[in-house]
Amino acid sequence: MTSTLESLREHLFETSLLESTIAALEWDEHTGMPSEASEYRSQQLAYLSGLVHRRRTDPRIEGWLDELESGLGSHSDHGVDSDGVPAPAVTILRTLRKDFNRSRKLPQSLVEEIAKGTSLGQQAWVKAKDENRYEDFLPYFRRILELRRQEAQCLVEDGQTLYDALLDHYEEGMRVDSLKPILANLRSALVPLVKRASEASRRLPKGVLQGPFELSAQREFSRWVAERIGFDFQRGRLDETVHPFCTTLGPHDHRILTRYTAESFSSGLYGVLHEAGHGMYEQGLDPNWYGTAVGAAASLGIHESQSRLWENMVGMSKEFWVWAHPVAAKHFPQISKRTVDELVGELRRVEPSLIRIEADEVTYNLHILLRFELELEMVSSELDPAELPAAWNAKVEEYLGLVPPDDSSGVLQDVHWSAGLIGYFPTYTLGNIYAAQLFRAADRDLGGLNDKIARGEFEPLVHWLRKRVHRPGRAWTPLQLIRNATGEEVDSKYLIEHLRDRCEALENAGE
Amino acid sequence: MTSTLESLREHLFETSLLESTIAALEWDEHTGMPSEASEYRSQQLAYLSGLVHRRRTDPRIEGWLDELESGLGSHSDHGVDSDGVPAPAVTILRTLRKDFNRSRKLPQSLVEEIAKGTSLGQQAWVKAKDENRYEDFLPYFRRILELRRQEAQCLVEDGQTLYDALLDHYEEGMRVDSLKPILANLRSALVPLVKRASEASRRLPKGVLQGPFELSAQREFSRWVAERIGFDFQRGRLDETVHPFCTTLGPHDHRILTRYTAESFSSGLYGVLHEAGHGMYEQGLDPNWYGTAVGAAASLGIHESQSRLWENMVGMSKEFWVWAHPVAAKHFPQISKRTVDELVGELRRVEPSLIRIEADEVTYNLHILLRFELELEMVSSELDPAELPAAWNAKVEEYLGLVPPDDSSGVLQDVHWSAGLIGYFPTYTLGNIYAAQLFRAADRDLGGLNDKIARGEFEPLVHWLRKRVHRPGRAWTPLQLIRNATGEEVDSKYLIEHLRDRCEALENAGE
Known part of the structure; x- marks a missing residue:
């Protein structure tokens, strides 16, 4: 088994040499690459991505996984180390099997359609956002949503919803039925908190930090x-x-x-x-x-x-x-x-405020929650993409008390959906929830x-x-990692407590 | 033939995607890469170089070249374009044949020995230069010289000297019997010029440009x-x-x-x-x-x-x-x-001065000439590497009137020989000769x-x-390029005239 693991590990390491080369070229692209160099750079990236794809789908991998699996079956001591961490072979087997199952279930034609659809979608989005014309983006988005629903239908397992199948790709093991109550709690706490905190903020002195800052x-x-x-x-x-x-x-x-x-x-x-x-x-x-x-x-x-x-x-x-x-x-x-x-x-x-990426710590999660709720409705076909701008604006008004003046600062503000990233937004708020819970556990331990x-x-x-x-x-x-690190299931209460403290501090500061 | 050329061109372009990726990683390595990243970076570079090597030695290339050659044979109109430039197929054929002949003539074992020898040689050089111990570098250098002489023996063609075979790799078509008179002229002009120019320089006012410069x-x-x-x-x-x-x-x-x-x-x-x-x-x-x-x-x-x-x-x-x-x-x-x-x-x-890379425009070429002359003697076995420091110092004294206090600022100053670069130095002075000749021709034309x-x-x-x-x-x-660009054969007289003008200007300035 060791030599199987070593062969596999070497294969993955060599693949990483190419993947990290791609990362280096992309880093360079974003740190002052000459403007005229873009076209050739994209040819380099496409070529290298092709090499990576060939290595990732190398048929030898499944053979190695089979060998690894039979090796593990006969060695019950391969379970966990002294910190309770599963043995490397277990983790590699689990995650690569997952990737392979995924590729096996998705027809090549669908994968290509998604690549094409999201590429066109992003181009259409740039233009639509620029010109504030959601209607121009709509046919592309409708297509993307349809393709990703098809993808979910290929991937969905017993007891999963379609959204689960998408979400699992970004946050392994997370399900809508666990996520919904966590986020619902957060939302009901946040809406009144935002109100209180913004009132307190209005009482703060103005002009405390004036630019320019060298x-x-x-x-x-x-x-x-x-x-x-x-x-x-x-x-x-x-x-x-x-x-x-x-x-x-x-x-x-x-x-x-x-x-x-x-x-x-x-x-x-x-x-x-x-x-x-x-x-x-x-x-x-x-x-x-x-x-x-x-x-x-x-x-x-x-x-x-x-x-x-x-x-x-x-x-x-x-x-x-x-x-x-x-x-x-x-x-x-x-x-x-x-x-x-x-x-x-x-x-x-x-x-x-209207724009997610400019939002403060307290209002930020409401931006995410409304996107998650709209995604859920769209994936389950309760909401038609044609109705999305109206639904978006209604939620922004309900949660943030604001009315977007146009779609560019509303439903068109983020690139994600045009890139096919559906089921991705919740990971932002999960990050905040995990952060508060981990910080609390670290404080308790330290x-x-x-x-x-x-x-x-x-x-x-x-x-x-x-x-x-x-x-x-x-x-x-x-979910297991948070449980192991904190001794508790994922819970939004720590984030809520944290934001409540922030709010109280603001109220005290303004007095 | 067109489709053959296109296949070959595509193959070469794809190889360039990898070669330029290597260049990007090397650029990054020299512009602030984190210090701990070196080992992995060298693994990336080795892996990518392996891919490039495989593509460069792809057996299909020779087939394409054969097809190209027979196609060219039957089309006499493939000669030159309106500027007299040979057709792409002609150039590609000429240069790739050259590369392939070279690899065919060199036994794989010799290529590997050279790679190993120069890698060890560079490490030994760093240390020897640091500790001012030529004797520690000597066995490595002896080995490198021997290997490159073996290489030259494999490559040498009728009427060529061993040195020609090495030089041709850096400066295609250049031969010692053309180069020697060009450089001899230059040397006899330079030695007295350096004397005059340095005397004139000593009469210049001091402290004209004092740092610091922001x-x-x-x-x-x-x-x-x-x-x-x-x-x-x-x-x-x-x-x-x-x-x-x-x-x-x-x-x-x-x-x-x-x-x-x-x-x-x-x-x-x-x-x-x-x-x-x-x-x-x-x-x-x-x-x-x-x-x-x-x-x-x-x-x-x-x-x-x-x-x-x-x-x-x-x-x-x-x-x-x-x-x-x-x-x-x-x-x-x-x-x-x-x-x-x-x-x-x-x-x-x-x-x-003693150090080539710090030399001024006039003395610089003497640094190159002495290296060229020593290389020639070593490749033809007239000079044993054990005698190199003494021979070096004698030439430095003869040409520059200086005595190196130690080998670190003498024979050990440049990395080239430790990296196996023998026959490379002349290209520096050729660059100066071409530059003066091209500048004169441009002035005549413009x-x-x-x-x-x-x-x-x-x-x-x-x-x-x-x-x-x-x-x-x-x-x-x-040689052809210079002839076509300037209407004359390569000649050091323009560089000599240029440096004489510089010298006269210095003499007038000092008066």
């Missing part, structure tokens, strides 16, 4: 923060781009990217905190198993939990600013004139986590996350 | 220069690294890299001029034939001619500074205090080239180089 100071300060919280610059770098992201170019090469603007002090910095969270997760995976599920992230939701934990649970805490304020004050004259409380109050301002943060001691938290979240890789489904 | 001003000014002379930033970028270089990542993606230091105003700028010359050559190749010899550089020497033409013929001219001085003065207070003549005098200072430069009109020169040097790609050997 870009070189932002660069220096953000890098200092990333380094101090634990992002390893021997194994990573920080760059600038238009839409912040994090990417992995190898087991010891993790790159985070942010965007600084002179007007805003917070967008570049919180971009760095968010992406450093993603990057530290990747840096915490087992490099010896790079290229396999053992050394890969558990899910999109778990990934997002790591970014949100550093961005919101840590970065928006008062204690973080108790620690960071003296250094920030040296970089920015505007901050040197403000107390920690003034700064934190300003950064936590809550105000319903004791006085906030005091440590106020002293700039991030190492205990990083260490806890390494062990509980990062190191297991994809050994467990996200 | 790095951000250097960046801005260098970029402005590169853009104005014609380096296309839509199809390229300028970055910083330790050892300046130029690399091509695609038909429209050419990257130049320099290094700025606060103490020196000139090293970063002339690094940019040099690399922009290389980059503009690459930008001038035919992008439609990217990946084939039709869209590739003619030789190392021709490549170097383009960098040296912009660095020295243009960038060191008085007219260049007539144009650039007002802008430079805005960037650097030190320059605003100096006249064009003072500035040019300072930049052209001639002083014999009229008043220096006046144009003084007005910042670089476009006519770029256009001339595009047509005469860049666009033909590898259609001709370097």
Whole structure:
């Protein structure tokens, strides 16, 4: 069995050499590649993707999996290690079988239709958003929805809904019947909270943080923060781009990217905190198993939990600013004139807005919830895409008290649906839910986590996350991982409590 | 034949997708890749190089070449186009046959021994240079020389010397019996010129350009220069690294890299001029034939001619500074205090020195000539590597009037020989010879080239180089290319005249 595992591991590692090469070319594409180079770059990427696809569907893989399976059957001691983590072979077998079953169930013609439909869909979306014409996007979106419903019909298993079949691809093992109550709780708590928090925010003093904020100071300060919280610059770098992201170019090469603007002090910095969270997760995976599920992230939701934990649970805490304020004050004259409380109050301002990616910590999840609810209705055919803008606007008004003036700042704002990403949005809010729950569990295990943060001691938290979240890789489904890390099932109550605290602090600050 | 050519062209283009991916990864490696990422990066590069090797030695290629050849045989109209450039099929056939003959003649075992020997040799060289111990490097170098002599014995054709067989790989069609008289002329002219020029330089005023020169001003000014002379930033970028270089990542993606230091105003700028010359050559190749010899550089020497033409013929001219001085003065207070003549005098200072890469325009070629002469003697077994340091030092004293205090600043200074690059050095001086000859021909064809430069009109020169040097790609050997571009055989007299003018200007300036 060992030699089977080694053959498979080597095959996966060599595939990773190509996949990470693609990541490197994409990173380069977003960090100043000459404009005229795009066409050739896309030819490079297509060629390399073809090589990856051939390796991923190599018929030898199923043979190795069969051998691995029969080997495991006769060795009951291959179960778990001392931390309760399943043996590598178990994880690799589970995840690759999943991928193979998926490809076996999907007709090649459908896969190609989806690729074509989403490619056309994204082009149509760019134009429709630009011209504020949902009706031009509608036929493309209708087609995409239909194709992904067909996909779900191919994949759906006994007891699953169609949406489950889609969701499972982004968040393994998650089901609508578990997710619905978790999110319903969150929604009923959030709607009144947003109201209270925005009223309190309106009572905050105005003009506390006025730009411009020197870009070189932002660069220096953000890098200092990333380094101090634990992002390893021997194994990573920080760059600038238009839409912040994090990417992995190898087991010891993790790159985070942010965007600084002179007007805003917070967008570049919180971009760095968010992406450093993603990057530290990747840096915490087992490099010896790079290229396999053992050394890969558990899910999109778990990934997002790591970014949100550093961005919101840590970065928006008062204690973080108790620690960071003296250094920030040296970089920015505007901050040197403000107390920690003034700064934190300003950064936590809550105000319903139309655009998801600009939303604050409290309103953000309502943006996700309404998308999830609309997706559910569309996948189950209760809602026709022609009715989507009206349904969208109704929910925005219900949850956020706002009326989108047009579809470009409404239903057309996100690229996801045009790219066929249906069942993906919930992972954003799951990330927030996991983050709050993990932070609470870490605090319980470590004791006085906030005091440590106020002293700039991030190492205990990083260490806890390494062990509980990062190191297991994809050994467990996200639900199992949260259970193992926190001792409880996934529950939105910790996020609700956290946001309630934020709200109360705002109310006290405004008084 | 067309479909054969298309098949071959597609094969070569796909190979280029991988080759340029390697170039992208190497560029990244030299522009801030995280330090811990090296090992995995070298695994990526090795894997991709393996794929490239497999494609380059694809047995189908010889079949295509045979078909192409028989097709050409029956079509006498495939000769040349209206500019006298051979048809693509002719060039591709010539160059690929050459490559294939080469690989057929070299036993695989020898290729592997050379790879191993030069890899060990470079490691040994780093250490030996560091510790100033030529004797530790000697056994490795002896082995490398022996292997490359064996290689030459496999490759040598009737009427060639062993050295010819090596030289031909770097400078197609060049022979020792043509090269020797060209370089001998140059040497006899240079030795007295260096003496005169260094005496004149000693009479120049001291402290004309005192650092520090602000790095951000250097960046801005260098970029402005590169853009104005014609380096296309839509199809390229300028970055910083330790050892300046130029690399091509695609038909429209050419990257130049320099290094700025606060103490020196000139090293970063002339690094940019040099690399922009290389980059503009690459930008001038035919992008439609990217990946084939039709869209590739003619030789190392021709490549170097383009960098040296912009660095020295243009960038060191008085007219260049007539144009650039007002802008430079805005960037650097030190320059605003100096006249064009003072500035040019300072930049052209001639002083014999021990290190080739720090040498000025006049002494530089003597560094190359002595290496060429020593290589010749070693390849023909007249000089034993054990005697190399003594022979080196004797030549340095004869040509430059200096005595190296140790081997690290003498025979061990360059990486080339440890990497097996024997027969490579002459291409540096050939580049200078070609540059002077091309510049003179351009001036003859365009009229008043220096006046144009003084007005910042670089476009006519770029256009001339595009047509005469860049666009033909590898259609001709370097000797033919120079003949076609200038109407004369390669001759060092233009370089000698140019350097004599420089010397006279120095003598007049010092008076």
